[in-house]
Amino acid sequence: MSSTTNRSAARRAYGRYAVRRLAQAVAVVLLAYVFTFLVISVLPGDPVSNVLRDPQNNFSEQEIARIVAYYGLDQPIWVQLVEALSRFVVGDLGVSLRSNLPVSGLLADVLPSTLRLAGAALAVALVLAFAIAFGVRNLPAPLARPLRAFPSLFLSVPNFLIGLVLIQWFSFQLGLFLVIDAESLLATFFAAVALGIPVSAQIAEVLIANLDHEARQEYAAVARSRGLGRARLFTAHLLKPSSLPVVTVVALTVGELLGGSLITETIFGRNGVGNLVQRSVATQDLPVLQAVVALAAVVFVVVNLVADLVYPLLDPRVRLDASPARTKEVSA
Amino acid sequence: MTLTSISTGGEAAPPPAPATAAGGGPQRRGTRLGPSRARGILARLRPSVLLSFAVVAVVLAWSVAPTLFTSYDPAVGVTADFFQPPSAAHWFGTDHLGRDVYARVVHGTASSVTSALVAVAIGLLVGGFVGLVAGFVGGLVDVVLARFVDVLLAIPSFLLAVVVVSALGFETINAAIATGVSAVAVFARVMRAEVLRTRSSVFVEAAAVLGANRWQVLTRHVLPNASRSVLQLAVLQFGLSILVIAGLAFLGYGDPPPASDWGLLISVGKDYPLAPWLVYAPAIVTVATVLSVNRISRWLRTTD
Numbered sequence: 001m002s003s004t005t006n007r008s009a010a011r012r013a014y015g016r017y018a019v020r021r022l023a024q025a026v027a028v029v030l031l032a033y034v035f036t037f038l039v040i041s042v043l044p045g046d047p048v049s050n051v052l053r054d055p056q057n058n059f060s061e062q063e064i065a066r067i068v069a070y071y072g073l074d075q076p077i078w079v080q081l082v083e084a085l086s087r088f089v090v091g092d093l094g095v096s097l098r099s100n101l102p103v104s105g106l107l108a109d110v111l112p113s114t115l116r117l118a119g120a121a122l123a124v125a126l127v128l129a130f131a132i133a134f135g136v137r138n139l140p141a142p143l144a145r146p147l148r149a150f151p152s153l154f155l156s157v158p159n160f161l162i163g164l165v166l167i168q169w170f171s172f173q174l175g176l177f178l179v180i181d182a183e184s185l186l187a188t189f190f191a192a193v194a195l196g197i198p199v200s201a202q203i204a205e206v207l208i209a210n211l212d213h214e215a216r217q218e219y220a221a222v223a224r225s226r227g228l229g230r231a232r233l234f235t236a237h238l239l240k241p242s243s244l245p246v247v248t249v250v251a252l253t254v255g256e257l258l259g260g261s262l263i264t265e266t267i268f269g270r271n272g273v274g275n276l277v278q279r280s281v282a283t284q285d286l287p288v289l290q291a292v293v294a295l296a297a298v299v300f301v302v303v304n305l306v307a308d309l310v311y312p313l314l315d316p317r318v319r320l321d322a323s324p325a326r327t328k329e330v331s332a
Numbered sequence: 333m334t335l336t337s338i339s340t341g342g343e344a345a346p347p348p349a350p351a352t353a354a355g356g357g358p359q360r361r362g363t364r365l366g367p368s369r370a371r372g373i374l375a376r377l378r379p380s381v382l383l384s385f386a387v388v389a390v391v392l393a394w395s396v397a398p399t400l401f402t403s404y405d406p407a408v409g410v411t412a413d414f415f416q417p418p419s420a421a422h423w424f425g426t427d428h429l430g431r432d433v434y435a436r437v438v439h440g441t442a443s444s445v446t447s448a449l450v451a452v453a454i455g456l457l458v459g460g461f462v463g464l465v466a467g468f469v470g471g472l473v474d475v476v477l478a479r480f481v482d483v484l485l486a487i488p489s490f491l492l493a494v495v496v497v498s499a500l501g502f503e504t505i506n507a508a509i510a511t512g513v514s515a516v517a518v519f520a521r522v523m524r525a526e527v528l529r530t531r532s533s534v535f536v537e538a539a540a541v542l543g544a545n546r547w548q549v550l551t552r553h554v555l556p557n558a559s560r561s562v563l564q565l566a567v568l569q570f571g572l573s574i575l576v577i578a579g580l581a582f583l584g585y586g587d588p589p590p591a592s593d594w595g596l597l598i599s600v601g602k603d604y605p606l607a608p609w610l611v612y613a614p615a616i617v618t619v620a621t622v623l624s625v626n627r628i629s630r631w632l633r634t635t636d
Contacts, residue, residue: 024482027479028479028482028483028486029486031479031480031482031483032483032486032487035483035484035487036487036495039495039496039499040495040499152623152626152627152630153623155622155626156571156575156619156622156623156626157619157622158575158578158579158582158595158598158615158618158619159579160578160579160582160595160598160599161598161611161615161618161619164598164602164611168605168608168611172605255485255486255487255488255489256488256489256490258488258491259488259489259490259491260490262490262491262494262583263490263579263582263583266583277491277494278583281494281498281585284498289495289498292491293487293491293492293495296487296488296491297483297486297487300486300487300488301486
């Protein structure tokens, strides 16, 4: 009897938590759009009219008038903001100032390449992080100690450097892949390694800290006293409670995967979102930049929302009905 | 990049367990640098920490007085000596114009170091202020500022830096400002957490009972207690800022050549695959610096 009421109370608590997180996520995405809009418009310079009046672009007077009217460039800034926001809400990302094409189409062209890269990089990062964590806990001390320094080292290397070294070794010297064939499997793999290494450091740090923490718990001591070997203790007892929090960390690294792809795509010559950003920065194509930032914020927020919503279901140690403070700690 | 490494790095600190690292809670204000404590710090100064301080000292010296460390001109080379590999005469070799790469690295240090300092200062001042106000005022102000920080966190920090620098114009100082803007959220977060922790502690309650006003609580208790975590974060961010600014320079968003920021040197060097030292020399300097800075930051966290 009491267990059923407990369970329904827990379900209600989870429902309230889900609704609150959802509302928060929507608010953050909209505000991120507003923030980027303000950064772009408030900062000095008037790139839009620079681009439109640039004789090289060959805009006719009618086209200029149409674009000016579309973006409401003759209106006060808050009117422009409201209009841009109401277009964004219905999924209209605007029109590129350079190519005069819809931004959503430009993004759709380059998105698959970036998603492949980011997905592969995340896989590399996870494999690497778990391998490091396994080594730290299971290898003899003289090997494990230097291994502990790896995450710190990975975080100290500029990620463009990793990319350059990989190309130098594996493409120029060993000829394993061709830089001109950027989308090939091996080229994608090495690009993913370059992007994934710094990300793996963050995951490994959390994983190692969790493993150290779990290894100090009483149940681990009991298991050791029963004569369990190190590797068995690791796989049977320590791994699961230590890796659950990794879900949250992985969600947080999405931002870095997207931001890092800017540099990685440039080095490996991939035609992805990062490349689109580079071109838009060079040509001051603000609607494209604005759309990419909005998209990145949406991806980040959605992934973190999913992680926060799934986490309490995965980890029975998290109890939402106890107090709201606990859930905060988990999502932090 | 920044977010997780800070929020989690604390537990990753090696031997002294997380519990002891965090254990110097609000009470630590009372501990003065007595003789026994000084001895404790010295005992914990491991070789790696000493080496880190030495590296940072050299880098700072390079940025303050580059001419003391090299007699070569960073902008003018002997054209006949182009693409010389590293030797006793040219420690880091020479580039396509016969310029001494070591001299270019040394002379580029000031720009790389000061721009990282500018970035940290912006993040520290703006983010620290936002976090302080949010934590100290609380209520609706806290809710509003917390959303603002969430928004900043939702935009990938490198992308944010690129957008800001493209709006400001491609110069190293603007890259530094952009990097600082992208670090605001992390500082705000840590500062707010520290303020909330201190405010709810017993000794602040005691001070309030004894009649201390809000200003006194702020300046005498909250700020001194928060300064430790924020300082450690600032050191960590200094290393990160070097990497971010190098990344922006690599993409060509900093000062153009003949400036010799580290990121720019690596970027230019990559065009000459037959002279790998053009990439490796500035790269090793960058990695050694950031690694040392990160080591010092970790040491600050475990020293109490």
